[in-house]
Amino acid sequence: MLISASAVGGYFMAPVAYDPTTFTACLIGTSLMSCSANAFNQWLESPYDSQMKRTQNRLLVTNKVTPLHAFTFANVCALTGGSLLYFGCNPLTAGLGLLNIGLYAGLYTPMKRLHIGSTWAGAVVGAIPPVMGYVAVSGQLDWAALVLALVQYSWQFPHFNGLSWNLRADYSRAGYRVMCVTDEVLCRKTTMRHSIALLGLCSIGAPLLGLTSYTFALDSIPVNLAMCYFAYKFYKTPDAKTSRNLFKYSLLYLPLIMILMVISRQDKVKDTQIASIVPHQHVIAN
Incomplete structure (x- = not known):
């Protein structure tokens, strides 16, 4: 989904x-x-x-x-x-x-x-x-597409690390050398690093490279600060609660950021899209 x-x-x-x-x-x-x-x-x-x-x-x-x-x-x-x-x-x-x-x-x-x-x-x-x-x-592929890819790329780390942390015993038993099993410290640091990267990508990268208007840089700050908050809590106290909260928020983060991006598109084609963008996003997100 x-x-x-x-x-x-x-x-x-x-x-x-x-x-x-x-x-x-x-x-x-x-x-x-x-x-x-x-x-x-x-x-x-x-x-x-x-x-x-x-x-x-x-x-x-x-x-x-x-x-x-x-x-x-x-x-x-x-x-x-x-x-x-x-x-x-x-x-x-x-x-x-x-x-x-x-x-x-x-x-x-x-x-x-x-x-x-x-x-x-x-x-x-x-x-x-x-x-x-x-x-x-x-x-075509262009700089805007690259920003989209980088946002989704960085999002994977708090999402997967938050999910996998409570499944370390399972992954270890099956022989998987994922980050939460192989290097717990790196797992926490990487999660924090990419959560901060999301803030930079949304506040600087997206408007600078023409993907969104500069209003997105401001609108996305609360969403990204919340991600940094949950990542920091996980980084400082990695346990079942903080990892679960991080994972749950990551599920909310992606549709929120996508909707904000669409609303703040740099080159809007409003006459044919505005009526259809929000309904489609709403259906998919739920």
């Missing part, structure tokens, strides 16, 4: 008029690509999912779905989603979608058991969906 929401946010940030056909292809295509990546992930990790309480009831682990069915489903979703993005949007969007599946299933998934750097690889994967939405309607 968050992936689809970020793609929608990226779509409406592009300085191009809203087109219902392209929007529908982008939303459905991105969702299908996300389903494909997750299916490949669970297909590859099913032997280890059985060792984690969080994942021991997944369909592959409980044999409700066979590995062949999961593999077939992943490929069908990739083919269908890729085709929708290729013909309904443009080849660049489809290429980004396929790249994302490859990075998620081919790099991030196996890397989790090998190296702490998997968290950074996963953040790159998570940064691509808003760019897909932006490119779907604009047909």
